Amino acid sequence: xxxxPNSHVPIYEQIIQHLSGAIAAGVIRAGExxxxxxxxxVDLVVNPNTVQRAFQELxxxxxxxxxxxMRVLAAxxxxxxxxxxxxxxxxxxxxxxxxxxxxxxxxxxxxxxxFDESMRSKGNGRRKAEGDKQAE
Amino acid sequence: MTSQKNHxxxxxxxxxxxxxxxRVFGRQWAVRDVDLEIPKGRSLGLLGLNGAGKTTTIKMLMxxxxxxxxxxxxAGFDPAVDSLEVKRRVGYVPEQQFIYKWxxxxxxxxxxxxxxxxxxxxxxDRWLKTLELDPHKKVKHLSKGMVVKxxxxxxxxxxxxxxxxxxPMAGLxxxxxxxxxxxxxQTICDRGVTVVxxxxxxxxxxxxxxxxGIIHDGRLLVHRDVDDLLTQTKRIHAVxxxxxxxxxxxxxxxxxxxxxxxxxxxVSSYGEDVLGQVRSxxxxxxxxxxxxxxxxxxxxxxxxxxxxx
Amino acid sequence: xxxxxxxxxxxxxxPTYIAVGIMFMIPYLFVAVDGxxxxxxxxxHSANWxxxxxxxxxxxxxxxxxxxxxxxxxxxxxGDVGDKTLxxxxxxxxxxxxxxxxxxxxxxxxxxxAIGISVLVFMVFRSIDHERQIHQDDEQRLVLMGxxxxxxxxxxxxxxxxxxxxxxxxxxxxxxxxxxxxxxLFDVSPSNWLYVFTYSVISIACIVAGTAIHVRRFQxxx
Numbered sequence: 001x002x003x004x005p006n007s008h009v010p011i012y013e014q015i016i017q018h019l020s021g022a023i024a025a026g027v028i029r030a031g032e033x034x035x036x037x038x039x040x041x042v043d044l045v046v047n048p049n050t051v052q053r054a055f056q057e058l059x060x061x062x063x064x065x066x067x068x069x070m071r072v073l074a075a076x077x078x079x080x081x082x083x084x085x086x087x088x089x090x091x092x093x094x095x096x097x098x099x100x101x102x103x104x105x106x107x108x109x110x111x112x113x114x115f116d117e118s119m120r121s122k123g124n125g126r127r128k129a130e131g132d133k134q135a136e
Numbered sequence: 137m138t139s140q141k142n143h144x145x146x147x148x149x150x151x152x153x154x155x156x157x158x159r160v161f162g163r164q165w166a167v168r169d170v171d172l173e174i175p176k177g178r179s180l181g182l183l184g185l186n187g188a189g190k191t192t193t194i195k196m197l198m199x200x201x202x203x204x205x206x207x208x209x210x211a212g213f214d215p216a217v218d219s220l221e222v223k224r225r226v227g228y229v230p231e232q233q234f235i236y237k238w239x240x241x242x243x244x245x246x247x248x249x250x251x252x253x254x255x256x257x258x259x260x261d262r263w264l265k266t267l268e269l270d271p272h273k274k275v276k277h278l279s280k281g282m283v284v285k286x287x288x289x290x291x292x293x294x295x296x297x298x299x300x301x302x303x304p305m306a307g308l309x310x311x312x313x314x315x316x317x318x319x320x321x322q323t324i325c326d327r328g329v330t331v332v333x334x335x336x337x338x339x340x341x342x343x344x345x346x347x348x349g350i351i352h353d354g355r356l357l358v359h360r361d362v363d364d365l366l367t368q369t370k371r372i373h374a375v376x377x378x379x380x381x382x383x384x385x386x387x388x389x390x391x392x393x394x395x396x397x398x399x400x401x402x403v404s405s406y407g408e409d410v411l412g413q414v415r416s417x418x419x420x421x422x423x424x425x426x427x428x429x430x431x432x433x434x435x436x437x438x439x440x441x442x443x444x445x
Numbered sequence: 446x447x448x449x450x451x452x453x454x455x456x457x458x459x460p461t462y463i464a465v466g467i468m469f470m471i472p473y474l475f476v477a478v479d480g481x482x483x484x485x486x487x488x489x490h491s492a493n494w495x496x497x498x499x500x501x502x503x504x505x506x507x508x509x510x511x512x513x514x515x516x517x518x519x520x521x522x523x524g525d526v527g528d529k530t531l532x533x534x535x536x537x538x539x540x541x542x543x544x545x546x547x548x549x550x551x552x553x554x555x556x557x558x559a560i561g562i563s564v565l566v567f568m569v570f571r572s573i574d575h576e577r578q579i580h581q582d583d584e585q586r587l588v589l590m591g592x593x594x595x596x597x598x599x600x601x602x603x604x605x606x607x608x609x610x611x612x613x614x615x616x617x618x619x620x621x622x623x624x625x626x627x628x629x630l631f632d633v634s635p636s637n638w639l640y641v642f643t644y645s646v647i648s649i650a651c652i653v654a655g656t657a658i659h660v661r662r663f664q665x666x667x
Contacts, residue, residue, distance in 0.1 A: 005339035
């Protein structure tokens with residue numbers, strides 16, 4: 001895990017995104033411990049207060065729970081919750097994109113076509129990367 | 137210009153408290169009317185151009201400069217009155233180090249140790265080892281990065297309640313900088329120190345700070361949680377339909393300027409209503425909102441101040 | 446804490462001690478040159494030339510020791526102000542008066558040592574030489590002691606004021622020359638109580654003022 005200290009996304013937000021991503025993808029499964037605040041802070045070289053706030057936010061969202069002895073575990077339905085939240089986040093991004101298009105007066109059908117195009121370009125990118133690997 | 141504090145704190149838990157703080161050099165106010173409270177365990181990053189007043193502020197906190205106006209309290213003591221009490225509780229790393237060059241690392245440690253009742257040998261030895269400082273080496277034979285690391289060890293071994301870091305990483309190579317930052321992070325983890333630091337490297341500020349203070353011309357232009365500052369400060373681009381430059385009277389405006397046919401308005405607390413206000417004031421039907429990195433936020437505050445004065 | 450400060454100040458003086466040692470050798474170097482000259486010329490000479498030369502050299506060293514007091518006192522504060530290492534002392538929780546006391550103590554004991562050694566050597570050579578008596582009386586001793594005090598006082602003041610070892614040393618020596626000159630001008634003889642009084646007042650005033658400036662700089666200058 002690493003953070004970009006020069007991003008417009010606060011480090012706090014970056015940690016949340018990263019950990020909930022890890023939980024959604026099953027890297028950290030329900031009931032498994034998360035790294036300690038101290039370890040995360042020292043690893044990323046960021047203020048432990050920031051890490052703590054990220055953990056609090058993850059707990060509020062129901063992704064992690066704090067047990068006795070300050071052990072932090074991924075919550076029972078963490079993966080489901082995390083996936084749902086990731087869905088909501090990507091939906092919000094789509095909505096932003098649609099809003100930009102609408103504001104510039106682009107018709108709905110064209111926006112939909114642009115969406116499909118982006119989906120394909122992502123896919124193309126992945127296939128290309130695999131092709132490169134085989135070529136090596 | 138508004139100065140906002142979004143954290144919930146009471147006066148009693150403020151480890152550092154500045155009220156109406158000011159300092160004059162000759163006829164020039166180097167620092168003026170600074171009000172700042174920092175609760176225990178939090179870290180404040182000070183941003184400002186050279187000569188903006190960061191060093192003067194930090195020196196007043198350390199009791200190395202007497203304020204001309206206002207008052208300061210650090211760990212419950214007034215540095216202008218009880219400077220010894222303050223110095224016993226503060227670890228200070230300035231930009232330039234003046235440790236006696238003839239001293240060996242070990243001698244510098246023994247020398248400093250004599251002045252602190254709370255000095256902890258274990259902490260000191262651990263850090264000397266971690267930072268690979270050879271106790272037998274003379275200070276004059278250390279590289280700049282090494283001297284700064286030694287200054288860090290000397291500043292944390294008496295287990296201070298407060299760390300004052302005045303651009304200590306200026307001119308260090310990336311590895312020494314990382315090690316220094318790492319030391320600060322670990323000290324915050326282990327001891328819950330309250331930190332005030334200034335740096336030109338905004339990435340470092342973003343890593344370390346809970347709160348950010350932007351100082352310009354000796355004034356504190358904004359003091360805010362770093363997360364709020366980054367998520368709520370946004371730049372609105374509005375295309376001006378007929379080239380007229382509107383004046384936008386809003387409290388939230390940090391900076392406003394025109395580039396070509398585009399009006400750029402940076403606001404401190406972005407929301408739909410703010411966007412609507414800018415849109416209608418500019419008479420624009422096409423507006424875009426831009427997220428800002430810390431550097432842009434900083435620049436816009438300075439630009440805004442320059443335009444206003 | 447005081448022990449550490451005193452250690453620091455003695456350690457700080459090491460290069461000065463070395464320089465002082467070399468300065469003390471200079472008059473004896475002249476003795477050696479004189480000896481070589483006599484040996485080479487092969488002329489008839491007084492059998493006691495060495496005894497005479499050594500006595501004169503050791504007397505010179507007493508004068509040098511007084512000038513050296515100015516060097517010590519100039520280095521005690523001026524050295525740290527000049528190379529900004531005072532900035533390192535200022536961030537430590539040390540009372541500026543204690544810091545000044547340590548500097549003063551080490552400077553004074555070094556000065557006493559320099560004068561003591563030079564006087565001792567002089568007295569040894571004088572005791573060997575019975576025929577030739579260098580005129581020495583209480584008045585002369587008073588003048589030498591007064592000069593040393595002025596060197597120390599003025600050196601201390603300038604050391605704290607300008608933060609340059611060179612300037613402070615020159616100022617200290619100049620003070621030691623100017624004060625007796627001024628007293629002569631006003632017809633104050635060493636036997637007059639005003640003589641001792643003037644020397645004391647000047648030295649003490651300079652030390653107090655120098656200390657005050659040091660404390661002030663320590664507390665709140667940049």
